[in-house]
Amino acid sequence: MSDIVRFKEHPSDTLKVGKGFSLKDTDPDSTPGYPGDKDDGEALLADLDDNLTLLQEQLFAESRFGSTKRLLLILQAMDTAGKGGIVTHVMGAMNPQGVQLKSFKAPTAEEKSYDFLWRIEKEVPAAGVVGVFDRSHYEDVLIHRVHRWADSKELERRYIAINEFEARQTASGTKILKVMLHISQDEQKERLLARLDDPAKLWKYSSNDLKERAFWNDYMDAYQKAFEKTGTETVPWYVVPANKKWYARIAVQQLLLDTLDGLKLQWPVPDLDVALERELVERS
């Protein structure tokens, strides 16, 4: 068995969107901070599964004793970027009992009749739970910006509303991790063709993906703008190069591990007389 190749620099540093960040200058093919190859990456992913499970169980356990800590992973990306793969291969290690996944589709008529954050608030994870948003309120400043469904004044209102919303969640114990999976336009083409060529993937193909693909540059601009407007000190954005699926997975896994580590989790100690309970169980 070969040694596990680990990150040299952590994604929480290298992938964080800071001042002067430019999405255009970010290479979707790159593997920042990681010296290994695909095989190394897959071995690392498997190796760290147990750590993730343990931290998640501690998060869940603490909530049973009054903690309001919780984690919300927000995943945004162009179609085929691999959001589903993150959910299956990274989140899959966690106990499903402590994971709450929500895929946001185009809003229903009812949802549209409310403010855009109405349907989002309802899906904030419960205390102790790791929530995952597959798409999110960011669609309201991404696709809405691209197709001009909202004018610039309304977009400004939404950026502010998003920051207030996320600050409020943070204040009530929710650690928010915002991730954009970044693929290139060429890579998307390959993946769309792969869907067309594989009977087990064909059902995922939608000609609508092609329509949105035509607005690629507008989407990149909208993402760049969203990062600038909603990337804050407490809730920064992370851009994960995702042309290499294996890299995107270990990067997100590491971001989750670092975030959970930062919560300083511990096993709760219930208020009970263990010796007495032992005695009672023995006699029962």
Added chain:
Amino acid sequence: MSDIVRFKEHPSDTLKVGKGFSLKDTDPDSTPGYPGDKDDGEALLADLDDNLTLLQEQLFAESRFGSTKRLLLILQAMDTAGKGGIVTHVMGAMNPQGVQLKSFKAPTAEEKSYDFLWRIEKEVPAAGVVGVFDRSHYEDVLIHRVHRWADSKELERRYIAINEFEARQTASGTKILKVMLHISQDEQKERLLARLDDPAKLWKYSSNDLKERAFWNDYMDAYQKAFEKTGTETVPWYVVPANKKWYARIAVQQLLLDTLDGLKLQWPVPDLDVALERELVERS
């Protein structure tokens, strides 16, 4: 690598509650139909993970094209029997996107103000989804029977209501799989002691478990009665010996596989001109 040891007789036959079934005469230590040991069982579990994932994805895919097929696994058991372990180690292989888990706790005041099936109906899985009930409407004929919170007339009403409810779900595409994990009273003692002895498990210990444990025989009678009253041809009960956790896991995995196999799932073929779409993608 050693060969995978498989079931000789399928749990869907050996563990099915049929006429004349007696819970008292079912050995929680046994491993019906399986010739292997713990190591063999763990290897089998891992080996079949991919099959389970594939079938689940097909179920999900079909629902995107109008199928209303779905699967609902109902897990009932005495405390510590390993419901959580089933969820983590068996369901864990599935794509979290297609799994909907609901743990039913003691009903809230609002839930109590309605009929006992009100809160259950709301949690029926969506089309294409594998739902898991960790406890269920069966609590209303188990703990309620044991503690006489419902009189015999009311219990009779509930058995009938359950059968009608399950028949209605079945008619609308839900395949229901009802599983009782069966441990012995001695095994529960060991597991409660283990919780008291391990700091990573202590938070799961509840002195309330001890209170319910005192009613062991009454619970066994209540289960026996529930099997007799609600085990039907289309929605039978399965009793899984669960003193050996590894056996319970492969048995439930096999039940899930057999059930999904029975749904005759296939990859949907979308109504589109693949050659044309290929051309459009190539040019985009």
